[in-house]
Amino acid sequence: MSGTIIKAARNTPHAPQDLGPCTQSVAFSHYNNIAAQLPVDPRTGKLVSGDIKAQARQCLTNIQAIVQSIGHVMDDMVKVTLFLTDITDLEAVDTVYGEFFTHNLPTRTVLAVAALPLGAAIQMDALLSNGEGTFPQAPCPLIKLARNSDRAPQDPLSTQSVAFSHYNNIGAQLPMDAATGALVDGGIREQAAQCLRNIKTVLESIDVPFDDIVKVTVYLTHLADLDAVDEVYRTFFPDSAIARAVAYLPARSVIAASALPLGARVQMDAVVSHGDGTPPQRVEDRHNLVIRARNTDKAPRSPLHTQSVAFSHYNHIAGQLPVDLATGKILTGCVREQTAQCLGHIKTIVESTGHGMDDIVKVNIQLANIADLDAVNAIYTQYFPDYLPARTVIGVSELPAGALVQIDAVMSNAESTPPQV
Known part of the structure; x- marks a missing residue:
């Protein structure tokens, strides 16, 4: 890992574990990334029974358990992203959501997606403020x-x-x-x-x-x-x-x-x-x-975005499709090969900035077929054999150029951007 600031990757038994290769919460500096929470009861490891309200409550209960396990409260939340398989469920979900966020409301993004892991009807991820920073930063x-x-x-x-x-x-x-x-x-x-x-x-x-x-x-x-x-x-x-x-x-x-x-x-x-x-x-x-915006010719470039944009202690990696650099087109092959191509592009971008894959704190994966997740995981763990970032996985109705998978990431940036140290 680059620099001296230490990531804090943590799990609690009070929220679901073993649902995939990810860590429940990964803090770096003044933010903590919470992996997408499914409506899974941590005691049984299975989806809760009941309607959409029961599933929404379980997602939020799991997030709350993670937040409390690291000494925080829900008021520390900065952003929540809410994924539904049926947008008409939103009104029912909101009645539950309002029980968990009564003031100091975070920002929010809501969308319906084609499918979610385990056949869930809802999933939520979150971004948490982290005023104590991570070692050796002093609490502020x-x-x-x-x-x-x-x-x-x-x-x-x-x-x-x-x-x-x-x-x-x-x-x-x-x-x-x-x-x-x-x-x-x-x-x-x-x-x-x-x-x-x-x-x-x-x-x-x-x-x-x-x-x-x-x-x-x-x-x-x-x-x-x-x-x-x-x-x-x-x-x-x-x-x-x-x-x-x-x-x-x-x-x-x-x-x-x-x-x-x-x-x-x-x-x-x-x-x-x-x-x-x-x-x-x-x-x-x-x-x-300084905002440090960087591209490398060893990964696909776009006239509409920069591959990686760093500011302060974080670096944001643009969504990577399985583009073959030799042809400029989506790689011909199965989802395993396309996943390796996406992650290979991310690795190339990360290394071009002087970092390693262990510096990634959050990964977002979009799949054209949620049933491909096991195949994707088989490749994914090759790129993250030890440390596992927080992660969100969704199934989507389509991806650009007919791709089977797209992946973006958030990376820790211990060296910060000038004039910070």
Whole structure:
């Protein structure tokens, strides 16, 4: 592992174990990554019986057990991602969700997916603030800044932006007009532009430049809409003269959703660098606490994103498809071969930044067929033979270019970015 800051990878018997090659929680510096929790009873190792409310409660109970096992509380939560197999279950899920988050609401992303492991109807993962840092960092009484703007759509169960330390997480933005509370008129281009405008409005409300975004995730109900979305996306990135001068683009992942809230065709969330930090941290000059965006020619490049974007103690790796570098096309082969190709690209990117695979703290896997998971795991454990990151796995209705698998990752970055040490 690079540097001297130590990862804290921990499991508790009070939440499900042995459901796959992952660790329940992996902390590094001032954040803790919680692996996706299925509605599994840790006493039996099986899905709980009952309706969607029972499954939602078990997911949240498992998350709470992990959070409490490491000396934290649910109020420390920064972000929750909620995966459903039926979007019409959301209202029932929300009645349970509100029992666990009564104030200091985290940001939230909600989507329906094609399938989940074990045939579950729901799954949730989470990002937790970690004010104590990880060894040898000294504990710091950092403040979580949860903020909303009246100029962007608000949600009674989430906060638009939650900053902690040197990162700010923006909850999923739907193509809603804040003035009307309804989806904007028009097609996919108008919806994509509204999502990005809402993100920009949220950032402007807290005086953060749009080009401080380090990672964007685009959720589409039809991947055929991606070309139209990309046309709009290009008009927002790069945003400033400084960013245009260096052709800065954030990392990005594109995920096919079976359905989105309100019947939207697209939604987007974002991870944002936060050079101000949160009190009592010293305010850094945003252009001195550097965003390090890097590409290597040994992995697939894209005109719409950067392969890896580091800021402070984290580095975000863009979604990797099983692209054959020799042909520029999806690798011909089975899911094992495609998985190895995706992970090989991630390994190449990680090593190009002077890191190793043990520095990865979170992995996200999207499968075109959830039944392929065992085959994927057989390859996955070859790349993570000892230390296992936190992980989220979903089945999706389709992947770009007909791929069978896509993988992105979050990496620890002990050396930080200048001028930190």
